[in-house]
């Protein structure tokens with residue numbers, strides 16, 4: 001369903017803002033890594049964050065599930081609203097919030113425990129005790145992460161013994177086991193070979209139907225393939241954000257165009 | 266500590282990089298010379314250990330021939346009749362070290378988790394410093410403190426308390442002397458706790474941060490992360506650290522001698538005096554007048570040597586396998 005908004009832009013009525021980041025600043029000590037960044041992340045869309053190395057993409061994405069809480073030198077200011085509630089406000093318990101916002105990291109990082117226990121970890125630490133429900137979640141999540149057929153006969157083997165691509169899908173399954181609403185991915189395929197990358201990309205396309213996905217990527221082609229919307233970062237600021245095909249074909253900012261066409265970065 | 270453990274990996278990596286770069290002849294020569302030197306040093310240590318072993322067997326040969334395997338389970342120790350058996354000393358060594366490692370393991374691992382995972386740097390740094398300082402205190406000082414401070418405290422308060430509530434167990438029954446297996450075990454625990462705490466802390470810090478982040482991002486608390494992800498990842502290494510500390514307790518001589526009571530007897534009670542392998546060697550070595558007496562003492566040394574080598578070797582293998590398994594991740 002298409003409708004015309006007040007300002008005349010055409011938007012789809014089905015999309016709503018899932019995460020609204022406003023005036024976000026992140027410092028590491030005196031290093032100002034993210035500068036006054038604002039971005040609306042829409043529900044059931046894949047949003048790609050692109051930009052040259054060191055421009056603050058990881059720092060930005062890690063602010064969305066308060067992972068900076070672990071870094072003593074990091075300081076965050078601004079707002080990150082998840083369904084209109086600022087996750088940095090006083091009443092929010094980061095532990096509870098993180099169940100709704102999952103994260104997949106650049107390097108596959110399965111726990112040194114069995115495949116089954118890796119996926120069951122999230123439900124278990126979140127209080128699920130019922131063994132049959134856990135088993136159901138594990139199977140569902142592994143199926144959804146397109147890993148079930150490869151591992152169903154060796155669920156008790158160590159997760160660390162899988163191939164890199166399988167490990168990354170295991171990490172995605174681990175995130176899915178909590179049925180999150182938002183999935184953050186920081187260059188999820190950068191440590192993988194092309195075939196494993198294709199699998200991850202197919203997976204992301206499927207995840208879009210149920211989840212809101214934010215993906216950091218270095219590959220322009222990947223951003224083009226998987227994302228609906230793209231935000232371009234430069235030196236800690238968001239230069240431009242919008243629908244992916246618009247950013248790629250008719251960027252408004254000169255710097256975006258330079259980056260997309262490979263003139264720097 | 267960690268650099269020492271890291272070195273084999275670092276070496277292989279360095280060799281790999283050198284190979285990629287394409288070795289010039291000069292590099293190849295120095296590389297080979299370095300390897301030969303390393304091999305030489307390794308062989309030297311192997312030869313030293315083997316030589317020690319041979320020498321001990323040679324020295325204790327008379328005792329080995331006279332008492333046979335029965336030496337290991339005879340509890341007679343009589344220089345007058347020249348009848349010797351090792352059991353009371355083995356018992357005293359094993360029991361005091363077991364008490365030590367149980368206490369030091371629990372305390373040391375808890376301290377390591379606290380220091381590595383929870384304490385802010387302003388707390389962790391001075392505490393780590395004092396723990397390491399504790400390791401530098403000479404054992405005779407520990408012995409003096411054990412005899413004049415710890416033993417009276419134990420005999421007046423702790424041991425009567427344990428006896429009141431747990432006295433129905435043979436372990437905590439019987440007369441209280443102050444010196445004895447329990448006191449020795451506790452003192453040894455204090456002496457080896459720095460080893461456990463410092464190595465375990467290093468190993469916990471070696472667990473990749475990505476694992477912590479993954480756990481936290483799944484809605485785990487820091488406590489859950491520490492106990493369910495970080496500690497299990499470091500488990501093999503921490504067991505190794507405990508075994509290494511156990512090796513120290515087994516061989517510790519002077520402090521144990523000062524507080525264990527030095528009586529070659531086996532008693533069910535932990536409060537009773539005992540004797541350890543190393544203590545009896547140190548105490549009686551000068552008075553061993555007959556050759557069979559001296560030989561029996563050397564055989565005690567041989568037993569201690571074999572146990573220590575096995576325990577320490579096992580510890581190294583465990584710690585190594587942990588660091589290797591963490592390093593194997595892609």
Ligand SMILES: Nc1ncnc2c1ncn2[C@@H]1O[C@H](COP(=O)(O)OP(=O)(O)OP(=O)(O)O)[C@@H](O)[C@H]1O
Pocket residue numbers: 028031033051052053054055056057058059060071073
């Ligand atoms: N833990 C940290 N402590 C201090 N400074 C940091 C830390 N992490 C990142 N930085 C700094 O913050 C800035 C942004 O880094 P960030 O990792 O967010 O960039 P990025 O866009 O993800 O880069 P890349 O594409 O290379 O992953 C950099 O200058 C970096 O050096």
Ligand SMILES: [Mg+2]
Pocket residue numbers: 057058059186
């Ligand atoms: Mg990054």
